Amino acid sequence: MQKETDNWFASWFDTPYYHILYKDRDYQEAAYFMNALTSFLELSNDAEILDLACGKGRHSKYLNGLGYDVTGVDLSPASIAYAKQYENNRLHFAVHDMCLPYPKKFDAVFNLFTSFGYFESENDNLRTIKAIKQELKPNGHGVIDFLNADxxxxxxxxxxxxxxxxxxxxxxxxxxxxxxxxxxxxxxxxxxxxxxxxVKALTLADFNSYFDKAGVTLNHCFGDYHLNNFNAKTSERLILVFD
CATH class of the missing domain: 2.60.40 (Immunoglobulin-like)
Known part of the structure; x- marks a missing residue:
């Protein structure tokens, strides 16, 4: 029987079965979210976006289709190898650990579809927030799209x-x-x-604690992909916009 490694995401995300199980994700909803988010953030046409933990690059490809210069990074070599077939002069992919700062600055860093909270160590969660802060240009936006644990x-x-x-x-x-x-x-x-x-059942209070320690400011908190206000009891998502 094949079991997960200590870092379960390193083994599971790198198998074809992960992508088979989740093949029916709502791409129309994802597209709507990207349209709404980029419009809300008022990103310019020449904006550079980092898609952090991009998987096979579905959000990266869509954002690039909107005209943005996008870099997608992920820990899974298999996912990045697949995504690289779609590269162009404004769409790039690389294997990268999101706990570490990527060696470039961006107008926005997106961490989407609950791609946070995997780590056993609290310090790794905080390191990721600090890395996002270092990856942002002045006036850049960090976005974490997480589940609502409540x-x-x-x-x-x-x-x-x-x-x-x-x-x-x-x-x-x-x-x-x-x-x-x-x-x-x-x-x-x-x-x-x-x-x-x-996945750690992180709450808004947990993220606020990370943000305080990392020296970042939470500016907006949404509860779904239509960018409605967050409600701890009824919202399915916890979407955080910070700088």
Whole structure:
């Protein structure tokens, strides 16, 4: 049986099965979010954007299609190798650890689709915020699109089976030690696989603590991809805009 490594995201995100399981993500919603966000931030046509933890680059490609100069970075070599086929003179991809500052400044740094809170060490979460701060040009914008932990607690689906491309993914969800945990088991060609997603149940108060320590300022807090105001009880997302 294939198990996750100490850094579960390093192994799970680098498999084709991760992308199969999540192939039905709402691309129309993602496009709407990118349109709304870039418009709200009033990014100029020549703005440079860092897509932090970009995966296979779906947001990077869309942002580039809007005319922006985009750099997508991710820890997964397989995801970046795939994304590189779409590179052009204003779209670039690289393998990079988001805990470390990327050696360039940007008008905006986007960390999207709950690509934060994976680390066991609190210091790594803080290091990432500090890295984003260093990656911003003067008057640049940092954006973290995270889940709303309070909403997840009250709407958690304990178990389900999701069938995608003939693979039955058995999914178990629970909260333990303030982590939202998802165990994913499946079988392909008589070989069993098992992976675990583990995301810290960070709240707005937690992020405010990180921001205070990193010396950044929270400017806006939204609760969904339509940029409605955040409500701890009813919002599905926690979208933070800071500098």
């Amino acid at each position: 909403y997840v607690r009250t709407h958690l689906v304990p178990s389900e089976i999701k069938t995608v491309e003939g693979i039955d993914f058995e999914i178990e969800r629970y909260i333990e030690d303030n982590y939202i945990i998802k165990n994913i088991s499946f079988e392909v060609n008589s070989k069993k696989h098992s992976f675990t997603e583990k």
